[in-house]
Amino acid sequence: xxxxxxxxxxxxxxxxxxxxxxxxxxxxxxxxxxxxxxxxxxxxxxxxxxxxxxxxxxxxxxxxxxxxxxxxxxxxxxxxxxxxxxxxxxxxxxxxxxxxxxxxxxxxxxxxxxxxxxxxxxxxxxx
Numbered sequence: 592x593x594x595x596x597x598x599x600x601x602x603x604x605x606x607x608x609x610x611x612x613x614x615x616x617x618x619x620x621x622x623x624x625x626x627x628x629x630x631x632x633x634x635x636x637x638x639x640x641x642x643x644x645x646x647x648x649x650x651x652x653x654x655x656x657x658x659x660x661x662x663x664x665x666x667x668x669x670x671x672x673x674x675x676x677x678x679x680x681x682x683x684x685x686x687x688x689x690x691x692x693x694x695x696x697x698x699x700x701x702x703x704x705x706x707x708x709x710x711x712x713x714x715x716x717x718x
Contacts, residue, residue, distance in 0.1 A: 630657070630658050630665055631665055633657075633662050634652060635665075637649075637652045637662075638673075645667070645678045645680070646680055648666055652666045652667075
């Protein structure tokens with residue numbers, strides 16, 4: 592009995608996921624004593640598995656066991672940064688609370704000139 596291409600893909604994905612989980616549990620944590628987190632490894636796995644498909648990757652990240660919301664959030668941030676806001680489905684963007692504030696902060700962070708006219712008013716330096 593031969594395995595279909597789809598079955599082989601599923602088995603490879605399971606193996607990749609298993610190896611990634613094992614890798615996340617090895618070692619003694621990240622920099623500055625940060626605790627090990629499967630969330631970040633799993634999010635990275637989905638971001639690499641679906642590099643151009645925000646919807647598929649986030650859906651899969653949500654349907655795993657464990658800390659689903661954090662995993663999907665981290666994965667979503669990776670896709671949003673890599674692909675831009677257009678990659679996020681409009682139904683996920685349109686009803687977002689505080690959308691205007693987030694857009695303004697994002698635009699400010701993306702400015703080439705840090706000396707924007709009202710920059711010190713909106714973001715006063717704290718010493």
